Amino acid sequence: MIGTLQGGKTLSPQREGLYREVFEHSPVVIRVEDWSRVKVMIDGLARRGVKDWRRYFERRPDQLAKAIELCACVDMSAAALSLYRPAGKGKLREPAADPVAAELTAFRDQIVSAVGGAARFAIDTSETTSDGSDIFTRVHGVIPPAHRDDWSLVIFTVEDITERRRAEAALIESNARAVQAHKRTISAMESIAQGFALYDADDRLVLSNSRYRELLYPDMQNQVLVGMTFEEIVRNAAARGLIEDAEGDAETWVAQRVANHRNPGADHPQRRSSGQWVQITESKTEEGDIVAIYTDITKLKNADQELLDANRFLDNQSRELEEMAQHLIQARDQAELANRVKSEFLANMSHELRTPLNAIIGFSEVIKRSMFDAADNKKVLEYAEDINESGLLLLGLINEILDLTKVEAGKTELYEENVDVSKALRSCLAMISQQAEEAGIGIECDSAPETLVLYADENKFKQIFVNLLSNAIKFTPSGGNVRIRIWYSRDNGFVYQVADIGIGIALADIPIALTPFRQIDSSLNRKYKGTGLGLPLTKALVELHGGSLDLQSEVGIGTIVTVRFPAERIV
Numbered sequence: 001m002i003g004t005l006q007g008g009k010t011l012s013p014q015r016e017g018l019y020r021e022v023f024e025h026s027p028v029v030i031r032v033e034d035w036s037r038v039k040v041m042i043d044g045l046a047r048r049g050v051k052d053w054r055r056y057f058e059r060r061p062d063q064l065a066k067a068i069e070l071c072a073c074v075d076m077s078a079a080a081l082s083l084y085r086p087a088g089k090g091k092l093r094e095p096a097a098d099p100v101a102a103e104l105t106a107f108r109d110q111i112v113s114a115v116g117g118a119a120r121f122a123i124d125t126s127e128t129t130s131d132g133s134d135i136f137t138r139v140h141g142v143i144p145p146a147h148r149d150d151w152s153l154v155i156f157t158v159e160d161i162t163e164r165r166r167a168e169a170a171l172i173e174s175n176a177r178a179v180q181a182h183k184r185t186i187s188a189m190e191s192i193a194q195g196f197a198l199y200d201a202d203d204r205l206v207l208s209n210s211r212y213r214e215l216l217y218p219d220m221q222n223q224v225l226v227g228m229t230f231e232e233i234v235r236n237a238a239a240r241g242l243i244e245d246a247e248g249d250a251e252t253w254v255a256q257r258v259a260n261h262r263n264p265g266a267d268h269p270q271r272r273s274s275g276q277w278v279q280i281t282e283s284k285t286e287e288g289d290i291v292a293i294y295t296d297i298t299k300l301k302n303a304d305q306e307l308l309d310a311n312r313f314l315d316n317q318s319r320e321l322e323e324m325a326q327h328l329i330q331a332r333d334q335a336e337l338a339n340r341v342k343s344e345f346l347a348n349m350s351h352e353l354r355t356p357l358n359a360i361i362g363f364s365e366v367i368k369r370s371m372f373d374a375a376d377n378k379k380v381l382e383y384a385e386d387i388n389e390s391g392l393l394l395l396g397l398i399n400e401i402l403d404l405t406k407v408e409a410g411k412t413e414l415y416e417e418n419v420d421v422s423k424a425l426r427s428c429l430a431m432i433s434q435q436a437e438e439a440g441i442g443i444e445c446d447s448a449p450e451t452l453v454l455y456a457d458e459n460k461f462k463q464i465f466v467n468l469l470s471n472a473i474k475f476t477p478s479g480g481n482v483r484i485r486i487w488y489s490r491d492n493g494f495v496y497q498v499a500d501i502g503i504g505i506a507l508a509d510i511p512i513a514l515t516p517f518r519q520i521d522s523s524l525n526r527k528y529k530g531t532g533l534g535l536p537l538t539k540a541l542v543e544l545h546g547g548s549l550d551l552q553s554e555v556g557i558g559t560i561v562t563v564r565f566p567a568e569r570i571v
Contacts, residue, residue, distance in 0.1 A: 028157050028158065029156075031156040033153075034071070053116075064111075084127075106123050110123065136162045186209070189209040195212030195293070203262065208224070211294075220240060231258045264284055281293040281294075414456075415457050415459070420453060422450050425465065429445065441473045444484065446485050452494070452570070457545070463541060467535075475559070476501055492567065493570065500559055547564050
């Protein structure tokens with residue numbers, strides 16, 4: 001077969017000798033087989049309807065074994081003796097010793113390839129040599145064109161890849177051990193509570209655990225990658241606002257942090273923007289690598305802070321107690337002052353109360369002791385008028401004292417209702433008109449809108465207005481005027497002013513005039529027949545409505561009192 005070329009031509013003895021020499025001394029095994037009987041078997045099965053040959057031979061291994069027996073070994077190169085180590089070539093040609101065909105799976109794949117029309121095919125397989133040794137081979141098969149119809153000539157080359165496979169297996173095993181060791185290292189790193197990171201001599205991240213990323217870079221865990229430089233990582237963290245110390249001047253902080261990292265020193269804490277505290281421990285290996293350990297010391301820092309806060313709290317408590325003691329001393333002094341003020345007020349008021357009371361008693365005694373005829377009726381009438389005036393004055397004094405005392409005790413109740421402001425002001429002006437007429441005082445008053453309604457205590461609303469108007473008339477010289485201005489808005493509320501051109505009040509005395517039981521000058525109160533309680537009482541009644549009273553005055557010029565009711569009281 002070796003001596004015949006394709007097409008049936010015969011080689012010359014010289015050429016045949018050359019090809020035989022090449023065949024015999026080939027460095028790889030060359031095996032020549034005759035599969036013609038296998039082809040006859042395959043054709044017969046095809047006529048019976050077999051199409052899926054792989055599936056067929058998987059289900060009928062007996063047929064595959066039969067096909068193996070039909071293979072005939074024609075020749076093989078001398079290299080086969082070295083590979084399979086038989087007693088001679090004759091042994092290799094025996095079917096029972098056929099190392100290629102003995103591998104059912106390999107032979108099945110060859111048959112399937114050939115049936116599929118493949119002229120060339122290759123497989124890797126394991127075989128057992130004549131002396132029982134296991135070897136790995138790579139088999140390349142080819143059916144020459146002239147023999148593709150009958151498979152009478154199939155040529156195989158067999159390459160021994162045992163050492164390669166063993167080397168690959170050893171490498172795989174070594175890699176497996178390395179992978180396992182790496183897994184154990186990773187597992188060990190993941191099991192510790194501290195963050196761990198390893199940077200190489202070029203300051204690039206080599207290895208880290210998840211705790212490192214969770215602790216230091218919670219918002220950019222997926223952006224901390226192996227191969228990144230330490231500077232890249234901390235710069236990104238500073239840009240994201242993760243580091244409190246970097247706020248304000250990130251570039252300076254990054255430069256300093258990188259310098260400290262490359263030249264590790266003592267452990268140092270770092271405050272994160274999240275409020276966490278991290279203790280950083282860095283060291284350099286002999287190879288120049290940098291090992292970093294990051295420990296969460298937030299609880300420790302919080303405990304220190306809590307202790308510091310506790311000490312501050314105790315200090316604050318001590319100061320507050322001292323301040324409270326001072327306040328108590330001040331309150332005591334103010335109470336004593338208030339008692340003195342009330343005592344002085346009562347001492348001064350004794351004259352104010354006695355004067356009308358003595359007039360009442362005196363005139364009543366005169367009436368009691370005297371006998372009057374019809375001609376003296378005029379005198380009796382004068383006495384009666386004096387008694388009435390003194391009684392009314394005394395009643396007013398007592399009412400002011402009682403009203404103010406009731407307000408201060410918090411027992412004054414408001415009986416609130418919708419008040420027609422225009423109607424109420426007209427009523428007040430009617431009540432005060434006689435006093436103004438007798439004093440020779442003119443009253444100028446803006447007209448209140450007819451539709452303006454205020455939610456308030458009507459009696460106290462009138463009392464406030466009458467008190468202010470009465471005061472203005474009392475302290476305005478005869479021939480003068482009292483001016484009343486009125487305005488309102490949904491934003492500013494209801495406001496009115498009572499302005500006089502009276503004696504006025506010094507700036508320093510205004511707080512005294514508005515303080516209960518404080519008197520600026522008792523001689524003025526006696527002159528103008530008053531207790532000095534009118535303004536404090538009026539202010540208190542305004543404030544009960546949620547409003548405010550403002551007093552502006554200048555000695556010799558006059559006084560302006562502004563009363564403001566809040567906007568929510570406008571209906």
